[in-house]
Every structure is written in structure tokens, then in C-alpha cells.
Amino acid sequence: MTVNEDTFTNWKNREEIAESMIPIIGKLHRERDVTVLVHSRSLVNKSVVSILKTHRFARQIAGEELSVTETLPFLEALTTLDLGPSQIDIGMLAATYRTDERGLPVAEFTARAVAGATGANKIERGEGRDVVLYGFGRIGRLVARLLIEKSGSGNGLRLRAIVVRGGGGEDIIKRASLLRRDSIHGQFQGTITVDEANSTITANGNEIKVIYANDPGEVDYTAYGIKDAILIDNTGKWRDREGLSQHLRPGIDKVVLTAPGKGDVPNIVHGVNHDMIKPDEQIISCASCTTNAIVPPLKAMADEYGVLRGHVETVHSFTNDQNLLDNYHKSERRGRSAPLNMVITETGAASAVAKALPDLQAKITGSSIRVPVPDVSIAILNLQLARETTREDVLDYLRNVSLTSPLKRQIDFITAPDAVSSDFIGSRHASIVDAGATKVEGDNAILYLWYDNEFGYSCQVIRVVQHVSGVEYPTFPAPVV
Structure with missing residues (x-):
């Protein structure tokens, strides 16, 4: 042979x-x-x-x-x-x-x-928790896919309804089609059927009611058999407590926002500060995709080396809030064609660090450039550390963090020398450390952090929802603290 x-x-x-x-x-x-x-x-x-x-x-x-x-x-x-x-x-x-x-x-x-x-x-199996999606855009559909994927046992999170504004003829068929096929994330893994008469989408046996409403105040969720539900608002239309409180209708117990919260709304990055959520808190935010990407590795570096100051530059894929071709936009540069330009814009991720890591005294600044790719971004985190170290030490440390620490679901690690952005489409981690690009000299460390700003962020949202719903199950062997 x-x-x-x-x-x-x-x-x-x-x-x-x-x-x-x-x-x-x-x-x-x-x-x-x-x-x-x-x-x-x-x-x-x-x-x-x-x-x-x-x-x-x-x-x-x-x-x-x-x-x-x-x-x-x-x-x-x-x-x-x-x-x-x-x-x-x-x-x-x-x-x-x-x-x-x-x-x-x-x-x-x-x-x-x-x-x-x-x-x-052992934890006793619960009855499951109802979930409602308010809005059904990029993040909403990916969160729906994840909820459906995780419903196999029937005892966890159950997607019961989607609330959208009416879109005219064959609205539900078109929305089901967008769930079924995605140009970036591929085919839905399973079967989807539509019942127009009863306004339902059935995905892998999960019957999902499509509710049409122009305003949160129009819906009584108990009329659809929904109770004590967690509502995930992925429209971003309301970001403060007053606006999001409109969702606290009959049948809704908690509201989770998939955008940075304003005012006193807690901004949560799972793995870092999800334990601070009070049991009676009804409104929380999952912050932004970039905040989720930079805060876990920032915490890891601060815990081991100390961080005196830092700057994050995000090279971010374009999103739906930009124009396909040049047209009016309320922001100064986002009106220019997204697929044809690199666009300098603002990011709130740096200022959001203070909410997620209140004990971190370091000043973190940030800026962003939108580039002509439809998904996956990279954050370049430039840190002044409290002590000198070496590149080898930092990489060994971050590799171990990705394998055995409580942040192993948030931080991934890759050594592939030929990795490019499309390789990380579908990553379930909040960010991926690119070992080959990492630079360390004395007390200065520069980390290159890839992240799927759509899917990886959606996974973080699901983790927060699992936590507040009581169906976040322990992992074994236990992470090394």
C-alpha cells in the first residue's frame, strides 16, 4: 500500500x-x-x-x-x-x-x-422562554436563525413572533425568502414554509407569527398566546429607557436592544459584564458590534498587563445605513456610495468601553473607516501597557485566554498567515486575534481583531438573551479564571 x-x-x-x-x-x-x-x-x-x-x-x-x-x-x-x-x-x-x-x-x-x-x-430543564423580534433586518434575521437553531430541545428560547411594518403584496413571502437565502451567510439550514392566511412562517417546526404594526403600542402579545417574553428590538429606532419602555406591553417582560443604549440603559458585553444585570432590570442594550469586538480583548490585556491608554481604529464593512449610490444622508460622509468608497466616520465604541469596563481608568479613543466589503470588520487596538512585555508572551497569553478562560466564547485566536476578511464570515466569536499581525514592543501592543460584525455580534446578543432568560447553561470543563 x-x-x-x-x-x-x-x-x-x-x-x-x-x-x-x-x-x-x-x-x-x-x-x-x-x-x-x-x-x-x-x-x-x-x-x-x-x-x-x-x-x-x-x-x-x-x-x-x-x-x-x-x-x-x-x-x-x-x-x-x-x-x-x-x-x-x-x-x-x-x-x-x-x-x-x-x-x-x-x-x-x-x-x-x-x-x-x-x-x-444538574440544572432542571425549564419550560422555555418566549422571544419576540421587533424588526427583521440584517441582525433580526440572523438572530432568528440562531434562535431556530437552538430550539432543538424545545426547552430553551422559543421564537414566537416577528413584528414588522406592512410592506404591501406578498410581504410575508418576501420576508420568508430573505430568511431562507442570504447573499453573505448562505442558505438557511432547514425548511421554511409560509401560511399567508394565518400570517405565520414555520421554520424547522417552529411556528412564528408575523405581526404587522407601525408602533409598539398597537400590539397585545397575550392575544397570540405569548407570555413573559423577551423582546429583541433590532430596529435601533429607540435607544433610551423612555423609548424602549414602549415595548413593555402585555406579554413582554424584558427588552433587549441590538444597538448602543443611551442614558441609563445598561450596555452589556457578554463575557465581560453580563453578571451585572439586575434580576429586575427590564431594559438592556447589547452595545455595538465593535464594542463587543474590542472590550473582551481589552479586558484580557488590562487584567494581565494593565492598560494606561489606547486607541481603536475600526476598518468596518459598509452597512444599510449608508447609501448604495451618492445621495442625501443626514451624516456628512455616509451619503457617498458605500461600495465605491472608503468613508471616514465616527464610532461610539471607544466611549462605550467605560460602560462595559467601569474599573478601567485608561482613556480609550476611537475612529472608524467604512470600506467596500459587505461583512467582517477589523479593529486595530493600539495599547500602552502598564509594564513591558514581549510579542511571544502576549500571543501565548491570548492563545490561552481563547482556550481556557471565561472569555473563550468571546475571543478566538488564529495563526493562519494568509487569513483575510471573508475567512471570518460566520464566526461565532466576538473577535478573533490575528497572531501574525500582532505587534509588541516594550510597553506598546497593537492587536488586530477580526470580527463578523453581523453574525458574531448576533451570537453575543443570543448569549445575553440566554443569560437574562435563565437558559444560559454552564460549560464543562469549567474555564480557568
């Missing part, structure tokens, strides 16, 4: 193992509300090739290969345990098992590592 044949046989064997993992992952998710991860990347509803690619990606951040032959025993061990709702990272289980010196069998090691999700420690 030739070397090529050996390589191909090995690939086919790994395909077979990955295929055997799919029903186990699916059953754990449906029956026990357990999401199986590999280095913070979900394996739920993934194909054979996707599972193999997710394992192979581990070499980028962990520095060595991770094979399905290593993780399968841990996955099989999970099936023997009395698990409650949780997220379990079999990649981290395999990695920590490699360095464990106790010599335990895989089954016993796994049982100990996830003990917080078993027996008397």
Missing part, C-alpha cells in the same frame, strides 16, 4: 468515526439539553466534514492536532452519565486528560470533570 493510500484510508476511518458521533451529539442535545463543543465550537447539527474540520482547527490555537479518535471516548462516556442541561467541551476534556497525571480511566475522568452537570448538581 502506498503512502497516499494510507492517508486516504486514515481519512475514511476518521469519517466513519465522525459519522458515528452525529447521532450521539443529536440525542444529547434533544433529550438532555447538552450542547457538545470542541474548543468552544458547537458540533450540534454539523456534518461529518464539519466535525472533522472543527477538530483539525484545534491545531491553529492549541498547537497540535486533535483527532476524533481522541474525543470519541469522552463523548461515549457522556452517554453513561445522568447529565442535566449544559455545554460540554470534549476538545478541552481530551486536552486536559493528556496532561492529567492521575492515570484515571476516561470514563472516571469525564465523570469527575462534568460532575457539576450531573446528579444533584
Whole structure:
């Protein structure tokens, strides 16, 4: 047998193992509300090739290969345990098992590592929480996709309704079509049917009522069987407490804004300050996509090195609030053609840092340039640190943060020397550290942070909604604090 044949046989064997993992992952998710991860990347509803690619990606951040032959025993061990709702990272289980010196069998090691999700420690499965989307634009449709994707167990978040203004003939058909196909993020993974007579869209078995209203005060959500719901406002029309309070109608318990909040509205970046949300707080903001991109790595750097001052320059993809061709716009430069120009504009992300990191005394300034790409942006974070360090030390630290810290769902890490913006479309992290571009000299560090300003931000929104709804499940093995 030739070397090529050996390589191909090995690939086919790994395909077979990955295929055997799919029903186990699916059953754990449906029956026990357990999401199986590999280095913070979900394996739920993934194909054979996707599972193999997710394992192979581990070499980028962990520095060595991770094979399905290593993780399968841990996955099989999970099936023997009395698990409650949780997220379990079999990649981290395999990695920590490699360095464990106790010599335990895989089954016993796994049982100990996830003990917080078993027996008397496990969380009881709830009835789920109703969610309403107010507006159905770029972020609204991606949030809808994520809610539908995560509804597999039936005990988490349930998208019950979408509120939009009437758009004329075949309105619901056109909106369903935009959910079904997206020029950037691709096809919806599943089936979508439309019932015009009853004004519903059914996506992967989730029946979603489409409610037409021109104003929040027009809707009584209890008339649609909706109760204690979380309403996600992705229109950005109202940003202060007074305006957003209009959503607190019968059937709505909390309001989450997908834009920076004004006044006393808490601006939340999941992973950094979501624990500050008071149980009785009814109105919160998820800040901006750029704020979510820069605050987690800024916190990480401040915790380890201290930060005296900084500047963030965002090179941002164009958005719907710009003009396709030159036309009137209330902003000075955004009226110029978005796909034909680089456009200097403002960003509120730097000033929003103070709300998310109130203990950070460093002055952070910021500016932004909109560029002719439809998605994925990069933030260049230039920091003066409180002590001198080296590039190698910073990269090792941030790699570990992305793997084992409480910020591992927010911060990703990549070493690929040929990475470009389109490679990060669909990233579920708030930001991705580009190791190759990182520069450190003495007390100055410059981080290049990629982020999918649409999908990655939508994932952060979902995490906040899960937290305030009580369906944010613990992750095992527990992150290193």
C-alpha cells in the first residue's frame, strides 16, 4: 500500500468515526439539553466534514492536532452519565486528560470533570422562554436563525413572533425568502414554509407569527398566546429607557436592544459584564458590534498587563445605513456610495468601553473607516501597557485566554498567515486575534481583531438573551479564571 493510500484510508476511518458521533451529539442535545463543543465550537447539527474540520482547527490555537479518535471516548462516556442541561467541551476534556497525571480511566475522568452537570448538581430543564423580534433586518434575521437553531430541545428560547411594518403584496413571502437565502451567510439550514392566511412562517417546526404594526403600542402579545417574553428590538429606532419602555406591553417582560443604549440603559458585553444585570432590570442594550469586538480583548490585556491608554481604529464593512449610490444622508460622509468608497466616520465604541469596563481608568479613543466589503470588520487596538512585555508572551497569553478562560466564547485566536476578511464570515466569536499581525514592543501592543460584525455580534446578543432568560447553561470543563 502506498503512502497516499494510507492517508486516504486514515481519512475514511476518521469519517466513519465522525459519522458515528452525529447521532450521539443529536440525542444529547434533544433529550438532555447538552450542547457538545470542541474548543468552544458547537458540533450540534454539523456534518461529518464539519466535525472533522472543527477538530483539525484545534491545531491553529492549541498547537497540535486533535483527532476524533481522541474525543470519541469522552463523548461515549457522556452517554453513561445522568447529565442535566449544559455545554460540554470534549476538545478541552481530551486536552486536559493528556496532561492529567492521575492515570484515571476516561470514563472516571469525564465523570469527575462534568460532575457539576450531573446528579444533584444538574440544572432542571425549564419550560422555555418566549422571544419576540421587533424588526427583521440584517441582525433580526440572523438572530432568528440562531434562535431556530437552538430550539432543538424545545426547552430553551422559543421564537414566537416577528413584528414588522406592512410592506404591501406578498410581504410575508418576501420576508420568508430573505430568511431562507442570504447573499453573505448562505442558505438557511432547514425548511421554511409560509401560511399567508394565518400570517405565520414555520421554520424547522417552529411556528412564528408575523405581526404587522407601525408602533409598539398597537400590539397585545397575550392575544397570540405569548407570555413573559423577551423582546429583541433590532430596529435601533429607540435607544433610551423612555423609548424602549414602549415595548413593555402585555406579554413582554424584558427588552433587549441590538444597538448602543443611551442614558441609563445598561450596555452589556457578554463575557465581560453580563453578571451585572439586575434580576429586575427590564431594559438592556447589547452595545455595538465593535464594542463587543474590542472590550473582551481589552479586558484580557488590562487584567494581565494593565492598560494606561489606547486607541481603536475600526476598518468596518459598509452597512444599510449608508447609501448604495451618492445621495442625501443626514451624516456628512455616509451619503457617498458605500461600495465605491472608503468613508471616514465616527464610532461610539471607544466611549462605550467605560460602560462595559467601569474599573478601567485608561482613556480609550476611537475612529472608524467604512470600506467596500459587505461583512467582517477589523479593529486595530493600539495599547500602552502598564509594564513591558514581549510579542511571544502576549500571543501565548491570548492563545490561552481563547482556550481556557471565561472569555473563550468571546475571543478566538488564529495563526493562519494568509487569513483575510471573508475567512471570518460566520464566526461565532466576538473577535478573533490575528497572531501574525500582532505587534509588541516594550510597553506598546497593537492587536488586530477580526470580527463578523453581523453574525458574531448576533451570537453575543443570543448569549445575553440566554443569560437574562435563565437558559444560559454552564460549560464543562469549567474555564480557568
